[in-house]
Amino acid sequence: MDAPTPDPDLFAKAGLIRLLGIQPQQVGDGRAIASFEVGEPHTQHHGFVHAGAVATLADHTAGAAANALLPPGKAVLTVEFKVNLLKPVTGPRVTAEAEVLRAGRQLHVVESRVYAGDPRVLVAVALVTLSVVDTPAVRQ
Incomplete structure (x- = not known):
């Protein structure tokens, strides 16, 4: 059986992901790396990157890692996630590196580690549970 092909639209067609400028660097084999360059839309009132931007990066990168293991006609949707914001x-630049810890028939569990700065420092860790679902028909 051939390995699943990562969905090229996973980042390009997700509106919030485009808005935040999140770009994939690597996707495949149950792993994914994605990042964004920090700009004004990512910040909160004190000038730090908003926790929501960090969580979105961690979640979407986890979804990409899980999605890379799926056969055609299947997708994953987040059902739960926990993010520890470490600093x-x-x-x-903010970068998430995700790895599938368990790929089940109905649920995938993925860990995302988020790094920032130069030198690179671990700033967040997320544990994401995703449900495997049938891909809906695309509306024209």
């Missing part, structure tokens, strides 16, 4: 994030 304030200022940038200039």
Whole structure:
């Protein structure tokens, strides 16, 4: 059996992901890496990167890692996630590295580690549970 092909639209067609400028660097074999360059849309009132931007990056990158293991006609949707924010994030680049810990028939569990700064520092860790679902028909 051939390995599943990662969905090229996973980042390109997700509106919030485009809005935040999250770009995939690597997707495949139950792993994914994605990042964004920190800009004004990512910040909160004190100038740090907003926790929501960090959580979105961790979650979507986890979904990409899980999605890379699925056969055609299947997708994953987050059902639960927990994010530990370890330190304030200022940038200039924020990167998530996700790895599937368990790929089940109905649920996948993925860990995302988020790094920022130069030198690179671990700033957040997320544990994401995703449900395997049938891909809906695309509306024209």
